[in-house]
Amino acid sequence: MKILKDFIENSPDSISVYDKKLNLLEINESALQLDNMTYKEVIGRNIKTLYPGIESTGRLKEYRAVIRGAKPFMSQDIIQSKKIGNKQFSVRAFMMAEGLSIVIRDITELKKTEQQLLKTNQRLEELAYIAAHDLKSPLTNLESLVQLIEESADIKDENRLLLDKINVSVKSMHNTVYTLNDVIAMQEYNLPNDEQLNFRAVLNMVKASLAIQIKQSKVKIRADFTKAPNINYPMLHLQSILQNLITNSIKFRQPGKEVVIKINTLEKDGGLYLIISDNGIGIDLESSKDSIFKLFKRMQTDIEGKGVGLYIVNSIIESHGGDIEVTSEVNKGTTFKIYLGYE
Amino acid sequence: MNDTSILLVDDDNIVNFLSERILTKMDFNNITAVTDGTKAWKNINEKCVDLVFLDINMPVMNGFDFLTKQAKELLCDDMNVVILTSSNRKSDRDQASQFKSVIGFIEKPLSQDKVQQVLEKIK
Numbered sequence: 001m002k003i004l005k006d007f008i009e010n011s012p013d014s015i016s017v018y019d020k021k022l023n024l025l026e027i028n029e030s031a032l033q034l035d036n037m038t039y040k041e042v043i044g045r046n047i048k049t050l051y052p053g054i055e056s057t058g059r060l061k062e063y064r065a066v067i068r069g070a071k072p073f074m075s076q077d078i079i080q081s082k083k084i085g086n087k088q089f090s091v092r093a094f095m096m097a098e099g100l101s102i103v104i105r106d107i108t109e110l111k112k113t114e115q116q117l118l119k120t121n122q123r124l125e126e127l128a129y130i131a132a133h134d135l136k137s138p139l140t141n142l143e144s145l146v147q148l149i150e151e152s153a154d155i156k157d158e159n160r161l162l163l164d165k166i167n168v169s170v171k172s173m174h175n176t177v178y179t180l181n182d183v184i185a186m187q188e189y190n191l192p193n194d195e196q197l198n199f200r201a202v203l204n205m206v207k208a209s210l211a212i213q214i215k216q217s218k219v220k221i222r223a224d225f226t227k228a229p230n231i232n233y234p235m236l237h238l239q240s241i242l243q244n245l246i247t248n249s250i251k252f253r254q255p256g257k258e259v260v261i262k263i264n265t266l267e268k269d270g271g272l273y274l275i276i277s278d279n280g281i282g283i284d285l286e287s288s289k290d291s292i293f294k295l296f297k298r299m300q301t302d303i304e305g306k307g308v309g310l311y312i313v314n315s316i317i318e319s320h321g322g323d324i325e326v327t328s329e330v331n332k333g334t335t336f337k338i339y340l341g342y343e
Numbered sequence: 344m345n346d347t348s349i350l351l352v353d354d355d356n357i358v359n360f361l362s363e364r365i366l367t368k369m370d371f372n373n374i375t376a377v378t379d380g381t382k383a384w385k386n387i388n389e390k391c392v393d394l395v396f397l398d399i400n401m402p403v404m405n406g407f408d409f410l411t412k413q414a415k416e417l418l419c420d421d422m423n424v425v426i427l428t429s430s431n432r433k434s435d436r437d438q439a440s441q442f443k444s445v446i447g448f449i450e451k452p453l454s455q456d457k458v459q460q461v462l463e464k465i466k
Contacts, residue, residue, distance in 0.1 A: 133429070136429045137355060137451070138357075140452045141357045141358060141452075143452065144361045145357070145361070148364070181431075185432075
């Protein structure tokens with residue numbers, strides 16, 4: 001076991017082992033460095049001698065509890081000292097045959113990175129919000145101004161052409177900016193999911209909101225929720241998932257063929273799945289597997305779309321710790337298998 | 344001719360220009376435009392107006408600051424305020440509806456229909 005001993009000796013984590021009376025049995029180099037002591041100075045000494053303040057912090061009580069059979073003790077400590085500066089450590093104490101092991105890891109850098117990531121994320125979110133929102137105001141002005149020119153009767157032929165081009169550009173910008181605002185609004189919702197939803201009831205709501213489209217395209221929706229009828233999920237999010245996927249199935253139907261959308265739920269290993277499949281035109285996944293959930297990505301240019309539905313669906317699902325799997329065959333249909341999370 | 348006195352408050356001059364055009368078309372002829380809350384406050388201190396179209400996000404004194412000040416100092420008690428903003432955030436809508444003087448919330452751009460709708464409320 002020499003290898004293991006070397007490994008422990010050279011570990012960047014500070015490792016020490018105490019007997020049941022909390023006398024030091026073994027200690028590695030990192031731990032000695034952390035306390036700035038030599039092996040001879042510390043070995044065999046009691047923890048109270050080594051760390052005179054330990055009793056008053058309550059930590060001693062925790063260690064004794066672990067020795068008596070309590071669960072491993074875990075904590076994150078912030079230590080300030082002139083010598084090491086301001087540092088953060090994770091502390092883990094657990095029982096082994098010989099006695100109590102204490103492993104101390106310096107997580108100062110990790111915590112710093114974590115804080116930086118959080119800040120960067122916040123800044124980016126804010127930037128996206130400001131960009132999307134601040135673009136709206138001048139765009140709205142532009143739209144009104146163009147309309148005013150259109151309403152004035154005397155437009156020369158050559159200007160008519162230019163005005164039409166301006167209109168197309170303004171409309172395209174309108175779509176982008178408003179979609180961005182919708183996407184950001186959807187991500188802002190930090191919604192509680194303590195409300196139990198009934199799949200059938202939510203589907204009926206979505207069907208009502210899509211009534212015209214469903215009627216016009218003569219869609220058959222066959223839903224079976226008997227295997228898992230309910231879920232705890234934010235209403236707005238479940239509605240959005242169903243609405244976007246049903247809308248997609250209607251949009252990308254095969255011309256001249258009756259549209260059938262099958263929706264069912266199932267429970268597997270405690271996880272809840274929602275499966276939606278259609279008999280539409282399908283997606284060529286070979287060429288587009290990585291991009292179908294990206295914002296403003298469109299798989300089809302003949303059919304009108306903004307390239308935002310699947311992006312929203314995916315980001316909702318991921319925000320709840322779930323994932324989405326897609327299988328598809330061109331001219332046969334598409335199936336989305338969504339893992340919604342644990343029940 | 345309609346001589347209802349109207350005050351437009353928006354830091355974007357083009358918005359004021361467009362709103363004024365629409366209101367003029369609807370025969371309103373007593374319209375003043377200012378670019379932030381402090382100027383609006385100065386304006387109603389000199390003379391109360393009947394109707395204010397108020398933006399929310401403005402420099403110096405924003406729409407909510409203006410409304411708070413007006414409610415606190417009980418100035419121009421029967422003045423009607425319509426929020427005119429590009430924000431469609433529910434929190435902004437909720438906050439606006441807390442003020443007694445606010446009678447409507449319009450998402451930009453202003454149109455004759457939208458003006459007509461809020462005017463129904465003060466008839």
